[in-house]
Amino acid sequence: MTELPAYGLGYDDEAPRVPSAWPQAVSREWAWGGSAGEGVAVCLVDSGVRGDHPLVGGVDRAVTVTLDDDGEPHVRDDETGDVSGHGTACAGIVRAIAPAARITSVRVLEADLSGGGTQLLAGLGWALEQGYEVVNLSLSTTRRAVAQTLHELADTAYFARTLLVACANNRLVDSYPWKFSSVVSVASHAGTDPMEYFYNPDPPVEFLARGVDVDVAWPSGGTMRATGNSFAAPHIAAICALILAKHPELTPFQVKGVLFETASNVVRETP
Amino acid sequence: MSPASSGQIALLQSVVDVARAIFGAQAASILLHEHGAAELTFAAVSGEGSSTLVGRRIPLTTGVAGWVFATRQPLAIEDVSSDPRFAGDVASSTGYVPKGIMAAPLLNEDRALGVISVLDRPRRVEFSLIEMDLLGAFARLAAQALELAATARAASGPVARLQESLDALEGPRRAAATRLVEALGDVLEEL
Structure with a gap:
């Protein structure tokens, strides 16, 4: 097996070929051909989303999590938009791939970009209660105390048919939720095709999507060329939205299987 | 931090x-x-x-x-x-x-x-x-x-304070305290 760099699949690297023993191929045409993500909600748990950015094209609903004087979290509608631009960058990627999907935003960072595990847990919990089909988490936490509850939420999502898509951190970093098996964890490949993705047979990163030199929506209204696993995750989140729009009956386990079957490096070996 | x-x-x-x-x-x-x-x-x-x-x-x-x-x-x-x-x-x-x-x-x-x-x-x-x-x-x-x-800074704190206390002592009290610290060192080495 070819060893992958910890952060992703490099420019000159060839993704390892993974044989499939399944008797019938799941084609990309079957999986998401003709789909634009109609009827599927993709929720971005992030820094907020600027709905009026031309690459985002509107937000279905935006909320934020605030803490009261006792430190208790409360979810309320949010008109702040995006406090950093990170969430807007991710939303633009989702919109480009799944133009008909409903984009919702849960802002878990304060205006000063501080934000603790309490907001993250409350925001994710709220997103699960809404029954959104896909939740993108282009952030992570290193706090073990938060990780335990995060793990429970990830498992709840998995069985409640909400697909959590989380960007990977460096392999040497113990951060969450991307290391949980109930989420779809995504790192970057160095290619330029937004619809190209690879299955990684060497977990905890399960899939590799475009994350290098992505022209992302920028707070100033234009775009910026950016690199990071933060931008690989929303590519997969959007592709999952395409799949679920066409096949709403699929569970997170099955969507992972479809991603595997349609990955660019998975090859069917005929006997 | x-x-x-x-x-x-x-x-x-x-x-x-x-x-x-x-x-x-x-x-x-x-x-x-x-x-x-x-x-x-x-x-x-x-x-x-x-x-x-x-x-x-x-x-x-x-x-x-x-x-x-x-x-x-x-x-x-x-x-x-x-x-x-x-x-x-x-x-x-x-x-x-x-x-x-x-x-x-x-x-x-x-x-x-x-x-x-x-x-x-x-x-x-x-x-x-x-x-x-x-x-x-x-x-x-x-x-x-x-x-x-x-x-390292946290670990050096008590040792540094002990040294300061020893330095502040004089005469027989200093000699006794030094013997005590040396004895403590022997005990710790045997653990």
Whole structure:
């Protein structure tokens, strides 16, 4: 097996070929051909989303999590938009791939970009209660105390048919939720095709999507060329939205299987 | 975390000096976060800004470092000069406006300690992911240096206080206290 760099699949690297023993191929045409993500909600748990950015094209609903004087979290509608631009960058990627999907935003960072595990847990919990089909988490936490509850939420999502898509951190970093098996964890490949993705047979990163030199929506209204696993995750989140729009009956386990079957490096070996 | 000690600063300076050299960058810096603060503080800078930036505080909302700190995710921006707001941390102090910034969080087990940034490295698309891994390794090195220095400082606290107390004693009391400490040392060695 070819060893992958910890952060992703490099420019000159060839993704390892993974044989499939399944008797019938799941084609990309079957999986998401003709789909634009109609009827599927993709929720971005992030820094907020600027709905009026031309690459985002509107937000279905935006909320934020605030803490009261006792430190208790409360979810309320949010008109702040995006406090950093990170969430807007991710939303633009989702919109480009799944133009008909409903984009919702849960802002878990304060205006000063501080934000603790309490907001993250409350925001994710709220997103699960809404029954959104896909939740993108282009952030992570290193706090073990938060990780335990995060793990429970990830498992709840998995069985409640909400697909959590989380960007990977460096392999040497113990951060969450991307290391949980109930989420779809995504790192970057160095290619330029937004619809190209690879299955990684060497977990905890399960899939590799475009994350290098992505022209992302920028707070100033234009775009910026950016690199990071933060931008690989929303590519997969959007592709999952395409799949679920066409096949709403699929569970997170099955969507992972479809991603595997349609990955660019998975090859069917005929006997 | 608490303000960095001089030993920690020396370690961090070594890290940014090596990072700058390895990446062939115009500058490299480490910003640290004090628990509960809405700011990051330049703790070590190599190259552009090294003489003016150390000690300067910037709001978390300023630039790429804030993004990286808040999301705990490494990030590279290739034409940040087109949005000077995002280069404001360095540009406001030195007049030097970087074009490209790559940054990674310094993470320990429980929280983010700060951010390491590399400014204007030669652009080689084919090395982007390797560079991100490499910067992650530098971030890990810096975080571990901070942890080790903090541990050493904490461990040296009681010993230093004991030495100060011994030094303050005179005559027979000092001799007796010294014998006591030596006996304690013998007991600990036998454990």
